[in-house]
Amino acid sequence: MKITYPHVIENCIGEKIIFKELQKEPDGDRLVGENYVAPGDGPVMHTHWLQDESLTVINGKIGYQVKGQPAQYANEGETVLFKRGVPHRFWNAGQEVLHCTAWIKPANTFVFFISSVFAAQNKSGKAQPEMFDAAYLLKRYSAEYDLTEIPKFVKKVIITLTYYTGKLLGKYKHFKNAPEPVKG
Secondary structure, eight states, X not given: OOOOSSEEEEOTTSEXXXXXXXXXXXXXXXXXXXXXXXTTOOOOSEEESSOEEEEEEEESOEEEEETTSOOEEEOTTOEEEEOTTOOEEEEEOXXXXXXXXXXXXSOTTHHHHHHHHHHHHHHHTSSSOOHHHHHHHHHHTTTTEEETTSOHHIIIIIIHHHHHHXXXXXXXXXXXXXXXXXXX
């Protein structure tokens, strides 16, 4: 899958990401961009197993939380850094659209993965992505990303069954050019 920059994605719940460029660095490519989040919205608790993520508030107020810790907040000009392997979430804690600059490193499959998540949300029309696409993404890229709040039984049994049912029904043709997962 060839990506040209800038690359813009939006979902149906008020999030927009502009991937501006991929900066080549000796220890892994840095993906640089911006995000916009509607008041009250933001991704659920998740983990990037292989990547660090940084958000710097340009406009608005960001709420964020590392699993097991209380919620914290950052205002304009402040930066939040999530280290790889640390479950976290963030949301727009203000009344206006939250605008941040951001980077993630190494980029790996992130553009494909989050673009596919947004597309699956748009397909379902809600925050929860369409179930077959979600099962495909969570199963195929489990060594890179995790949704922390999904119970282990659901991940091991329900998502696995949904994934294989989707394969049987031919639901994944639109993923034929999906990049290979990165192993940890």
